[in-house]
Amino acid sequence: MAGIRIVNLTKTYQIKGQKIFALSGIDLEVENNSFVTVVGRSGCGKTTLLRVLCGLEEKSQGEIYFTNGKGEKVITRPKISMVFQEPRLMPWLTVAENIAFSISKEGPQERRRKVEKYLDLLGLNKFKNAYPHQISGGMAQRVALGRTLCYDPEIILMDEPLGALDAFTRLNLQNEIVKLFTNNEKTVIFVTHDVDEAILLGQNVLILERGNVKHQIPIQLPYPRRRDSEKFFKYRQEILRAIMGDKDN
Amino acid sequence: MLEFVRHVPPIACIPMLILWLGIGEASKIAVIILAAFFPIFLNTLNGVVNCDPKLLEVGDIFGFSVLEKFFKIILPSAMPYVTVGMRLGLGYSWRALIGAELIAASSGIGYMIMDAEQLSRPDIIIVGIIAIGLLGYVIDLLFFSLTAKLYNWNKEESKSWQELEL
Numbered sequence: 004m005a006g007i008r009i010v011n012l013t014k015t016y017q018i019k020g021q022k023i024f025a026l027s028g029i030d031l032e033v034e035n036n037s038f039v040t041v042v043g044r045s046g047c048g049k050t051t052l053l054r055v056l057c058g059l060e061e062k063s064q065g066e067i068y069f070t071n072g073k074g075e076k077v078i079t080r081p082k083i084s085m086v087f088q089e090p091r092l093m094p095w096l097t098v099a100e101n102i103a104f105s106i107s108k109e110g111p112q113e114r115r116r117k118v119e120k121y122l123d124l125l126g127l128n129k130f131k132n133a134y135p136h137q138i139s140g141g142m143a144q145r146v147a148l149g150r151t152l153c154y155d156p157e158i159i160l161m162d163e164p165l166g167a168l169d170a171f172t173r174l175n176l177q178n179e180i181v182k183l184f185t186n187n188e189k190t191v192i193f194v195t196h197d198v199d200e201a202i203l204l205g206q207n208v209l210i211l212e213r214g215n216v217k218h219q220i221p222i223q224l225p226y227p228r229r230r231d232s233e234k235f236f237k238y239r240q241e242i243l244r245a246i247m248g249d250k251d252n
Numbered sequence: 253m254l255e256f257v258r259h260v261p262p263i264a265c266i267p268m269l270i271l272w273l274g275i276g277e278a279s280k281i282a283v284i285i286l287a288a289f290f291p292i293f294l295n296t297l298n299g300v301v302n303c304d305p306k307l308l309e310v311g312d313i314f315g316f317s318v319l320e321k322f323f324k325i326i327l328p329s330a331m332p333y334v335t336v337g338m339r340l341g342l343g344y345s346w347r348a349l350i351g352a353e354l355i356a357a358s359s360g361i362g363y364m365i366m367d368a369e370q371l372s373r374p375d376i377i378i379v380g381i382i383a384i385g386l387l388g389y390v391i392d393l394l395f396f397s398l399t400a401k402l403y404n405w406n407k408e409e410s411k412s413w414q415e416l417e418l
Contacts, residue, residue, distance in 0.1 A: 059312055085313045090308050095328045105314040107324065154314055 040205030288341035299333025
C-alpha cells in the first residue's frame, strides 16, 4: 500500500564542467496500486527517474514523498524494488536460488513456500535447478521478475524489462504482466520505449521529454486490452503525436 | 612494498629463513607461504575488483547491507578467481618446496636428489624428477576436480535444458 508524490524532482550531472539536466523539476503523483507506464525518446530521463526513485542515485533537488492508501504522507520508506533491462541473475545460483535471493533472511520453510509459488506462477518449475546460462533470455527475465515479486515490495519499478526480448516472448510476457498486476496490490512504474506496450499495460501513460513530464494520458480501457480495437489506435496516435511533436503529423 | 616482495623469488629468501627458523618444517612452511601468497592474493584482488557493478546494484535494490553484499555477491563472484589463484599457488609452492629441500633439508625428494648428486647416482636423480612431476600433476588434478564440483556454474555445460524442455 504505497503511492508516490514527486515534487520538483531534479537530477543534474556534471559532464566536462557542463551541467546536464537529466530530470528537470518533475512533479508527479502516482496513486496507490496504480500501474503507470512511462514512454519517451531515449535520453529523456526515464531510467534516471527510476534510479532516483529506488535510491540507486541521489537526487539533486526536490522531494519524493510516499503516500498510503488514503493519499496521506507516510514517513517510513515503503519496500521498493526494481526489475532491470537485463535479468542480472547471480550466475552461481540456480533458478530457484535466484528467486530466493531477495528473501535470505526468512526461514527455510517460508522461503521454499514462496519460491514454489513464484516458480508455479511464472511457469519455471521445469527449470528450477538450471543455472542462468542454461536458460533463454525470456526465461531469465521471468526469473528476475520472480525474484522481485518474492521480495514482495509495495512499489515495483521496471526499466524496460522486456526491451531485450524477441517479439513473441515479449507478447507472452506482456500478457503475463497484465495478469499478474491487474488484481495485485502493487504500485508499478513501468518504463518502455514501445508505445503499444505502454497502452497495453498502463492505467496511465506518462510522456517524458527533456527530463520533464510532458503529458499524462489515462487509458480508459478494460484489461485485458486488445491491440486491434479502434480505441487502442486512437490512444496510440495521441501518444505518438505527443512524443514526436505535431510537426510530423 | 608489495611489488618489491613480489619480485623476490622465495628461493632467494631460503638462507635467511633457515637462519631465522632453522632447518625444519618451519622454514619450509614459510617458503610455501611466500610462494603461494602472491598468486592467490593477486587473483583474489582481481576477482573482487572485477565484481560486476550491475550485480551489486541488485543487492542495493533488495536493501542488502555492506556485509550481505560482500558475502552474497562479491565473494561468490570472486570464487573462480580465488580457485585459479589457489591452483597457481599450489604449483608455485610445490616448486618452491622442492627448491627449499634442494638447498637445506634433512628429508624429502629434493633432499634425495641432492644426496644422489653427492653419491653420483643419476638414476636416483631421474627418479626424483619423475616423482616430482607426477606428484605435482596428481595434486593439481585432485584440486581441480574438487573445485570443479563446487563451481560447476562457471562452465559451459550442455544446453540440453532448453532443447529438452522447449
